[in-house]
Amino acid sequence: MTLDADALVDRRRLRRKLTFWRVAAFAIVAIALISAIGYAAGVGGLSKRAAHVARIDINGVILDDRDLIEMIEEMSETESVRGVVLSINSPGGSTTGGEAIYxxxxxxxxxxxxxxxxxxxGASAGYMIALASDHIVARYNSITGSIGVLFQYGNVARLLDTIGVxxxxxxxxxxxxxxxxxxxxxxxxxxxxxxxVNDSFEWFTALVAERRNMEPNRVKELANGAIYSGHAARENGLIDEIGGEDVAIAWLEDKRDVPKDLPIITWSAVDETADIPFASSAARAFGEGFASGLIPGLDDAKGLISRGLVLDGLVSVWQAPVAVENGSSNRGDGND
Structure with missing residues (x-):
């Protein structure tokens, strides 16, 4: 008799659990459908289906980024994109990565x-990418320039001699x-x-001369690896105007006839569901929480390896990664 009672209790518990999960699954599906419908209709948030200005964030070290390039190609075919703002906060990176994105x-x-x-x-390869636009805006105290190319290599021969290897x-x-x-x-x-390095440097300076409508000899004078404030860059013709995103948007509206007061939507090559409010935020929160629980030291470990170590070959980079993250050759100081 006791066994039958225990079995009955177990069955009831199991039934309650199944009922809970069925209801939970139904609720998740319903909310996801509502979010999708809202996305399609442009309700409850900004939708890429409506006319807007697209923002492309270029942050941190620049690498050959296939996902970013595919996103840019998609953007060019999206009719609702009426204008584009390149928002740059990068010291540069690999020269070929900058070339591909440019x-x-x-x-x-x-x-x-x-x-x-x-x-x-926006230095080195970061400045290279800025050259793709027809107008460049920077803050008075932004850092730019660092036009040049670098190939670094190390040598541990003396260390090996010391330890007998x-x-x-x-x-x-x-x-x-x-x-x-x-x-x-x-x-x-x-x-x-x-x-x-010299071959790459000649290509880079020719690009600056073409895009900034400058004499090649003048570009060579400026391309000594030096960095410039936004103000100095403006005085030397490397940028067009002092200001922030509001000034950039005003230029699009005044000079390129982009309709006024369009919403600005950041396109992301990483998370294509960023403009689906519930689905994106729920999935991201769950994933990040789960990962941090499994690997609690992951974020701390990121700082153990310098980003510069992942750059191979020619680089165009001004080496101040901390400034970028917190705000974010002689012939040259690396591929910008």
């Missing part, structure tokens, strides 16, 4: 009016994999790198 943005600028706004810093290699040619970390760079290897 190329995609130039194609977008052929179809949509575009203006660039440099916030805390030697590394040998068999090569198909003397310049294969040169320079390396294990022996001093040969003059021939350094000459190869100089040719590579």
């Amino acid at each position: 190329g995609a943005l130039r194609k977008l600028a052929d179809k949509k009016p575009m203006v660039a706004e440099i916030r805390t810093v 030697s590394i040998d290699a068999v090569k198909s040619a003397p310049l294969k994999a040169e320079p390396n970390y294990y022996s001093p760079a040969s003059p021939e290897a350094v000459a190869v790198l100089e040719n590579l």
